Amino acid sequence: MSKIARQLAARKRRILRRLKRTNDDKYRRYAAGAGPVIDVGAVKDEWADKARGMANGGVGLMLRVAREVGLVEAIDRRVQLLKRHVPYHESGQVLNFAINALGGATCLQDIERRRNDEVFLDSIGADAIPDPTTAGDFCRRCDESTLRDLHNAIDDARLNVWKRPSPDFFDEAVIDMDGTLVVTTGECKAGMDISYKGDWGYHPLLVWLANTKEVLAIINRSGNRPSQEGAAAQADRALALCRRGGFRKVRLRGDTDFPQTAHLDRWDADGVLFQFGIDRSQPLQELAENQPETAGTTLRRAPAYPATGAARARPANIQRQIIRRREFLHLELKSEQITEFAYRPTKCQTWYRVIAVRKNISREKGYHVLFDEIRYFF
Secondary structure: OOHHHHHHHHHHHHHHHHHHOOOOHHHHHHHOOOOOOOOOOOOOOOOOOOOOOOOOOOHHHHHHHHHHOOHHHHHHHHOOOOOOOOOOOHHHHHHHHHHHHHOOOOOHHHHHHHHOOHHHHHHOOOOOOOOHHHHHHHHHHOOHHHHHHHHHHHHHHHHHHHOOOOHHHHOOEEEEEEEOOEEOOOOOOOOOEEOOOOOEEEOOEEEEEOOOOEEEEEEOOEOOOOOOOOHHHHHHHHHHHHHHHOOOOEEEEEOOOOOOHHHHHHHHHOOOEEEEOOOOOHHHHHHHHOOOHHHOEEOOOOOOOOOOOOOOOOOOOHHHHHHHHOOOEEEEEEEEEEEEEEEOOOOOOOOEEEEEEEEEEEEEEOOEEEEEEEEEEO
C-alpha cells in the first residue's frame, strides 16, 4: 500500500471512531447541556509569511494530466493559428481557456483575476498568462476548421487514454446524443436565437461516451435549431473514433428527436447497434393496438433505490389531499405492459424491432375517477 493510501485509510479510521463515540465524557457533557455542539472551534485567522494557498488547487494536476496524455503536444501539432510564438503557443492559449472555465469563471474577463494571482501563476509554472484581450484576439482568429483541428487534437489524446483500461472496457461503446439549451443574458451575441421555450441563447448538440461520461463532440447551434440537426454526421465521427480506439461493438442511443431513419440501413449494414425513441404515429399506434393480448407482458421497473432499515409507516400525502379538495385533474399510472413487433420506417428498406410500452393512466378529478387513458410510447 502506498503512503498516500495509508494516510487516507488512517483518516477514514479516525473519522469513523469520531462519529461512533457516543459514550465518552465529551458526549455525556454535551448531552447534559454544557453548551452547543457546533461552536467556533480552534480556527484562527492570520496572515502567514511562507504558507500560501489558492481556491483552484487542482489546476497543477490537470495540466500534468494534459501533458502526460499528449494533449499539449497534439494541440500544438494540429492547431496552426499563430505565425509567431511570442511567447504563447496554441496549447497555452487553449489551456488558458480551459483553466479559466474549470476555475468557475463565466467570461474571458475573469482571466485577469488569475493573471494577478501569484500563487496561481507559480502553480502552473508560468511568469504570466495571456490577458483577456489577447485571449479574445485568439478566439476571433478561430474558424470552423480551427475548431475541427482542436477536436482532432483532443481525440488524439483521448486515444492515448483509452490504451490504459482493461480489455473488458472495449467490449461495447455506448454513444449518447442529445441537445441542450444554453441561455445567455447578452443581447449582442453572434449566432444566438430564441428557443421553443422563449429563452434567448444557443442549442448545442452533445455527443458523449456513456461508458465514461466523456464528451466526444460539442457542436454549437442557434437557439432555434432542432435537436437532431447535424447529429448523423457527428454520430459517424464518434463511430469512427470508437473503432480507432479498439471498441468491438458500438451502440447509438437517443430520444425521439434522434431516430435518423435515413441512416439506419447504412448503420445496420455497418454492424452498428442503435436504440432510438420514435414519435407516436398512426401506423405505430395501430400496430401496437392490433397485437394479441398474449404478446404483451407486464413491465415491472426496478425501484429507484433499495430500501434499508426497518419499515416505516408512510406519512399522509398532503399534495394529494390538496389536489382532491380543489378538484384538480390528477393523472396516475396504474400499470404498464410491453410488447414488440417489426416495423419498417418510410426511409428504410429493412424491418426493425420496435418495443412499445402501453401505459394505463387513471384520470381523476377531485374524488371522482373519470376514466382510464391508454398511452403508447415507442
